[in-house]
Amino acid sequence: MDVLAGGPAVVEVADLAGVGDRWPAFAPAARARGVVALLAVALVPRDRPVGAVTLYVRDGGALPPDATVLATALALPAAMALHAAxxxxxxxxxxxxxxxxxxxxxxxxxxxxxxxxxxxxxxxxxxxxxxxxxxxxxxxxxxxxxxx
Missing domain, CATH: 1.10.10.10 (Winged helix-like DNA-binding domain superfamily/Winged helix DNA-binding domain)
Structure with a gap:
C-alpha cells in the first residue's frame, strides 16, 4: 500500500474499479472479495510508518464524509499502542x-x-x-x- 512505501500519508480510493493500473494485484483481489473503496492512513512516524489504519468499504457502501478525519484521529493512538507493545x-x-x-x-x-x-x-x-x-x-x- 502506498502509505507504507513512502507515498502520501493518506490514501483514499472511492472506487477500486478504476485503479487497476495503480495496484494491478491488490485492486482485483480486493474487488473479488467485495471491496469497492478504501481509506488508509499511515501510522507515525511519517518517514518510517509501522502500519496503517485502513478502512475497507464493501459492495453497496461508501466512505463516510468524515472518514479521513476519524481515521487520522485513530492513527496516533494506534501507533503509540503498537510502539508500546x-x-x-x-x-x-x-x-x-x-x-x-x-x-x-x-x-x-x-x-x-x-x-x-x-x-x-x-x-x-x-x-x-x-x-x-x-x-x-x-x-x-x-x-x-x-x-x-
Missing amino acids: RRVAGLDQAVTSRDLIGQAKGVLMQRDHIGPDEAFGRLVAASQHTNLKLVDVARWLVDDAARR
Whole structure:
C-alpha cells in the first residue's frame, strides 16, 4: 500500500474499479472479495510508518464524509499502542536474554571455578569466535549443561 512505501500519508480510493493500473494485484483481489473503496492512513512516524489504519468499504457502501478525519484521529493512538507493545516485547526478550546469560555464566563459574567477569569474558569470546549472538552461545551452553 502506498502509505507504507513512502507515498502520501493518506490514501483514499472511492472506487477500486478504476485503479487497476495503480495496484494491478491488490485492486482485483480486493474487488473479488467485495471491496469497492478504501481509506488508509499511515501510522507515525511519517518517514518510517509501522502500519496503517485502513478502512475497507464493501459492495453497496461508501466512505463516510468524515472518514479521513476519524481515521487520522485513530492513527496516533494506534501507533503509540503498537510502539508500546513492541517495546514491551523487546523488554521481555532482554530480560530472558539476561537470565540466560546469567545461567551460562553460572555454568562456567561452577564448571571451571572462575569468577563472573572471566565467565562473561569467555562467553563474549565464544560469541565472537563462532560469530553467534551472545544469547545464542549462552543458550547452547545452558542446554548442553542440562543434557549432562
